[in-house]
Amino acid sequence: MSVPEPQFDELYREVILDHARRPRNKGVLEGANCHAEGMNPVCGDEVALDLLVEEGRIAGIRFRGQGCSISVASVSLLTERLEGRPVAEAEQVMAAFKAMLTEGAQPGRELGDLEALQGVAKFPVRVKCALLCWNVLREGLQQCETAA
Numbered sequence: 001m002s003v004p005e006p007q008f009d010e011l012y013r014e015v016i017l018d019h020a021r022r023p024r025n026k027g028v029l030e031g032a033n034c035h036a037e038g039m040n041p042v043c044g045d046e047v048a049l050d051l052l053v054e055e056g057r058i059a060g061i062r063f064r065g066q067g068c069s070i071s072v073a074s075v076s077l078l079t080e081r082l083e084g085r086p087v088a089e090a091e092q093v094m095a096a097f098k099a100m101l102t103e104g105a106q107p108g109r110e111l112g113d114l115e116a117l118q119g120v121a122k123f124p125v126r127v128k129c130a131l132l133c134w135n136v137l138r139e140g141l142q143q144c145e146t147a148a
């Protein structure tokens with residue numbers, strides 16, 4: 001089952017289309033020390049994340065998966081924003097991103113290009129697409145913590 005892609009310009013800003021067409025950091029991460037994956041059955045989106053967490057920092061991150069433009073753009077933007085950043089910062093970005101999509105919070109500077117996904121907040125079905133990779137990230141980071 002799949003949800004038709006809505007035809008709303010505000011949902012498909014240039015940044016989103018660019019990342020959906022040419023996703024960044026897609027592939028396998030050699031030497032990853034944790035891995036998580038998930039899917040959004042409503043839309044059929046699938047995301048798997050490889051993470052290398054060293055000394056409290058996301059030293060490497062790669063994703064695999066398939067899905068709608070929103071889910072692919074979200075994970076591509078996630079990897080670009082968080083690679084090389086401290087885990088604590090990733091937690092802050094995650095919280096800000098969720099607040100923007102589920103509570104209508106205004107995006108702060110910490111979100112960077114992820115702000116492009118703000119329009120998704122108006123489309124509850126699409127919010128699940130955008131949040132999928134963040135839920136996978138949370139699981140992955142928890143696994144890294146347990147492994148460390």
Ligand code: ZN
Pocket residue numbers: 040043044045067068069070071129
């Ligand atoms: Zn989707």
